[in-house]
Amino acid sequence: MKLKLGPLTEDKPVKVTLELPAGLHRDLIAYAEILGHETNHTPSDPVRLIVPMLERFIATDRGFAKARKGGSSSTPTS
Numbered sequence: 001m002k003l004k005l006g007p008l009t010e011d012k013p014v015k016v017t018l019e020l021p022a023g024l025h026r027d028l029i030a031y032a033e034i035l036g037h038e039t040n041h042t043p044s045d046p047v048r049l050i051v052p053m054l055e056r057f058i059a060t061d062r063g064f065a066k067a068r069k070g071g072s073s074s075t076p077t078s
Contacts, residue, residue, distance in 0.1 A: 003031070003034065003035055005035060005049065005052055005056060007039045007041070008044055025046065028046035028047070028050070031046065032045070032046040032048075035049070
């Protein structure tokens with residue numbers, strides 16, 4: 001089995017506060033455990049998965065990429 005998320009890189013943390021549904025938190029814990037086994041590392045704090053997952057989601061969202069390339073005024077760019 002190959003997960004979409006690869007090893008996590010160390011980066012300067014930024015504090016963000018949000019509430020997750022309990023089921024999603026359980027899924028993050030399970031994902032962190034599986035990722036730890038797959039990469040031969042101790043499971044990461046599941047909260048650390050959120051940013052790489054969002055980055056991966058955005059990077060692979062074809063509709064978002066197309067809208068961004070199209071220069072839509074409603075799509076913020078950075």
